[in-house]
Amino acid sequence: MHGSDPILLSQNEWASLGEKAARGAGYDWGHAEEFGWALAELAGMGIDGSTVLCELLALFETDAVTVPKRLSDLKPSANRAPLCPVVTGAALCDLGDLALESAALELGDVCYPIFLLPFLDRMSAQIGKRVLAFERDRQLTPQNPDLQTGTIRLGTTQMATAKDRNVAFQRIGIQSQAFEQLKSLGMRTTVPATEQSRAAGAGAGLTDND
């Protein structure tokens, strides 16, 4: 890179960055994939989620987020840290219309709820209704991405849900400090070399100049 040009990541790079960072922080691979997907989807909405993701993963590492382990954990509860938006969002998508059997669903406190947005879009496409998230009376949208923790309620509208997936992915810059932090978390998915692994590595000990 040269000068201070913003680093524009491809969709693939966003997804891979988010996946490896979440796995490096300790999420299981299946959820790490959802992190990668959600980070890339946010980028597609024009949102650089890298800084928020760094903060979220830091909270996860100090047990300051609740990773739901049962369906009942998706209900409001006073005695716990706010819900992880990615695991919650993924569970809501898994449940599809079962999640919305009542007209509205109270989730209680969710941290960095902006990360719910990609999942609500996916859920909307699955169930054929627009699924919206509200913090009190305010609707969560890509235009107000800065909420850190909020008491979230879901609702649906009958609006047309079709989202045009043929729109080209518009690249946006990534905040460089968060980029470095996420890459460094991702390195925790790799294994340091040993003398033994170096000797066994692909192509080891063979000359290339022939």
Add this chain to the structure above:
Amino acid sequence: MHIQPDTAITDIPRRLPEHAMRLERMGSAHPTRLSFLRIMLRRMQQQGWRYDRMSFDLNTQGVGHAVYTLHGPQRSYSLVAFSHDLPDEIRSDRVIATAWDATFALFDGVPSSDDIARLSKNVPLQEAGRVSAQELTLSRANRSVRLFDHVVSALAQGHQPDRAELDQVGYFMRTTAVYGSGKFGAQDRSEIAARPELSQPFQAEMMTVWLIRQFTIDVVNHMARVKGGAAAVELSPELARGLGVGNSTGLGMAPFLVKHPGLLHAWACVREEALARVRSLADVTPQQYDHLREALRDAVLNAQHWTSASPYMTDKLPQLRTDLAAVDEYLAAWPKAQSVLPWDDLWNWAATALSCEGQEAVLSLMLEPHGAIVDGLSECLSFPETFAAPIDGRQSVQQLCDVIDHNYQWALQYDFASLTGTARFWYVSEEKLEPRLGSRHAEDGSDRENPLGIAWLVWQLSQQLNDTPKTMTVAEFLLTHPQHRQIVRRIQSLVNCEYGEIRENLVADDILPIDMMRYKLAYFGASRFDPRSDKWVRISLFAGLPYPTDIGNFDARL
């Protein structure tokens, strides 16, 4: 994408996945007319693509840049090549090298001088630089120093080089990586997959390598002129035709097949459908017979020139040569006058008389005369992959168990309680950022394992499901057991993809990643598969095929 058998043309069923997707067979795969490089060449021929060498600006040291453009009906694609002066002592084919004889990007369109200036600051750095959404691939190559010097010196003195020397190496340059699909800033696959000329797999990568092949010939001729002046001659087209582009590739290619099971299904399904269609034919026309014979002659020649010092190939190559001689003999009395399904006769004979290596070679030969019923299948080679595809959490645990019962019985038969059953683990090395295969019980790092041992993961899931109420929803099961989320996603997404899994225990002590690499490279169209160890291989691409300068005059049998 599920390909429905076309019952109007197939009476014979496809080979079953438990047969076709075993590693011994996959590791015997040969290129076919459905290989990606031949699909690309056929399209260019049919659509009347044009080739243009826009610039070739190399100095007397061979340093500079060149631009080669292919013009299709709607869009153009340009190889931007940078040629460097690389001292011998730092030349390395390892993917982790930091300097190369030449570096390349495939530009989407025709580059301006500003584009070339931008690329000149980044492409030579490869992984350490950045390309943009205007680039589709990033690549680099090293010279085969011995052959390069021999040929330049012969041409400079006004005569053609020794053919045996050319045959022995087979290429002037070998690439050590061709990156695409959004890597290092390049354009995402999803953004270009709808273009007809790029919808099939690896078409941008194939264009890159094909243009690199032209570049290697041009560099050799240029250096011969520099050295020999007016006395120099150009390499003859006949000799050039036999040369390909080498490729040196390590373990990185093996995990691809496991990480893209939908694509693996599409590729295998297409091949099996093609074989089933040919086996179902009732006649052998004289033209088809001649074409088959000609393909066999080429295969025999290829097997003669195919050398390898690797123990992996030294058993296989003599067997292949013996098998091809047996095919030659069999064809002398084929087809039998009363035969109802002559192509099926040929296949059934091969399946009992030949080794796996020979059988897969016959598969490739049998497709050759049948472009009319086979080539259209190339439209089914892609697969719409979704990153973190949705999970149907409303499914019950019982329903999930039924799917496993139906599709993954093969995965539950291994002895995962034994040390040998889980002897290996796949990981990414911190030092090289490259996939590696470690020894679980002898090395550290298995806590950072990459989840590629599919059979083992299914077995672990299955154990957990045994202790779970069958009426529970998958959504609830996965909240409590998130460690199984990835494998459940995979099982659900592959319900209609029976060829999506390699039917082996990929963490067993005797796993040979080289078999996975050969399979993938055969789909590319690679020949002269030459393993340099059990984890690293050299191959050649485009050898014997036309050059960009030949567009419009391709062999009709391409």
